[in-house]
Amino acid sequence: MSLAKPQMRNLLQAAIKKNLAITAGVTTAAVAAYYFLVKAPRKQKYAEFYKNYDAEAEFERMRKLGLFQACSKDD
Amino acid sequence: MFQLASVEHLDLNMNWSLININIGLDLACKLFYVTMASFAVGSVVRRCGRLAGGAARLSTSARALGGDGMPAIIERHGKREVIGYGYNGQPNYIDRVDYPIPAVRFKEETPQIKALREKEKGDWKNLTKEEVQELYRATFCRTFAEIQAPTGEWKLALGGTLIACSLAIWVYIWMKLFVYDKMPATITDPQRVEAQVQRMIDLRMNPVQGVASNWDYEKGQWKN
Numbered sequence: 190m191s192l193a194k195p196q197m198r199n200l201l202q203a204a205i206k207k208n209l210a211i212t213a214g215v216t217t218a219a220v221a222a223y224y225f226l227v228k229a230p231r232k233q234k235y236a237e238f239y240k241n242y243d244a245e246a247e248f249e250r251m252r253k254l255g256l257f258q259a260c261s262k263d264d
Numbered sequence: 265m266f267q268l269a270s271v272e273h274l275d276l277n278m279n280w281s282l283i284n285i286n287i288g289l290d291l292a293c294k295l296f297y298v299t300m301a302s303f304a305v306g307s308v309v310r311r312c313g314r315l316a317g318g319a320a321r322l323s324t325s326a327r328a329l330g331g332d333g334m335p336a337i338i339e340r341h342g343k344r345e346v347i348g349y350g351y352n353g354q355p356n357y358i359d360r361v362d363y364p365i366p367a368v369r370f371k372e373e374t375p376q377i378k379a380l381r382e383k384e385k386g387d388w389k390n391l392t393k394e395e396v397q398e399l400y401r402a403t404f405c406r407t408f409a410e411i412q413a414p415t416g417e418w419k420l421a422l423g424g425t426l427i428a429c430s431l432a433i434w435v436y437i438w439m440k441l442f443v444y445d446k447m448p449a450t451i452t453d454p455q456r457v458e459a460q461v462q463r464m465i466d467l468r469m470n471p472v473q474g475v476a477s478n479w480d481y482e483k484g485q486w487k488n
Contacts, residue, residue: 234472238477254464256467
């Protein structure tokens with residue numbers, strides 16, 4: 190027999206350490222992917238939208254179209 | 265079969281994907297079902313028989329113990345030698361990775377094995393490879409490699425699951441055809457939907473990532 194001696198002790202601990210390392214890696218990758226692919230672009234889009242957003246002008250536009258129940262569309 | 269809404273040319277140039285989905289769903293489900301059925305049938309046919317092992321029943325002699333109304337305990341290990349406690353205290357044999365030494369030996373004692381056991385008490389270097397393997401197989405049914413070998417059971421599980429999914433989709437199709445009412449006019453009527461979308465655009469609903477974000481307010485048309 191010329192096989193290497195297998196690991197005899199602390200098998201559960203070794204397995205737990207390996208699983209913890211894999212968990213840490215996978216969760217980090219998942220969170221990083223979500224951040225860079227979802228969160229950051231969304232934040233960017235909101236920033237761009239509100240950079241030059243004039244709420245009063247939008248309100249007047251909608252009012253003149255008659256879309257509000259509480260405000261009349263006449264001046 | 266399906267109630268197709270009249271699709272007129274619309275100023276808003278919308279895409280009536282809902283109707284196309286209904287027709288495509290039928291074809292897609294037929295293809296899906298055929299592929300999944302063939303996959304599962306193939307995996308079932310290909311599956312090998314169960315490996316020998318587990319609770320082996322080499323000996324047919326059994327003794328029933330008990331009395332005074334107590335339940336009879338039938339010991340089926342026959343003439344096989346008890347070598348330990350076993351994973352639950354019963355004199356059984358089972359291949360378990362987490363409890364490697366069963367309660368009884370796998371095979372009954374033969375004169376050859378008895379001789380080998382005597383030889384085993386001496387120096388192990390005197391044992392040949394075949395003798396070591398014979399001693400092992402007398403006590404154990406499978407090696408660890410054989411116990412942990414893949415069984416291919418996942419193919420059956422996956423195939424059965426996918427068949428069940430495709431059956432569920434067929435049931436949905438039946439429901440859509442024979443049970444559900446027609447969709448209301450507020451959804452199917454093109455003029456009503458056009459008016460609703462126009463209102464969404466006017467009110468700037470979901471302007472960042474939703475409906476109104478796809479409308480170009482300067483040019484008065486959809487963005488591309």
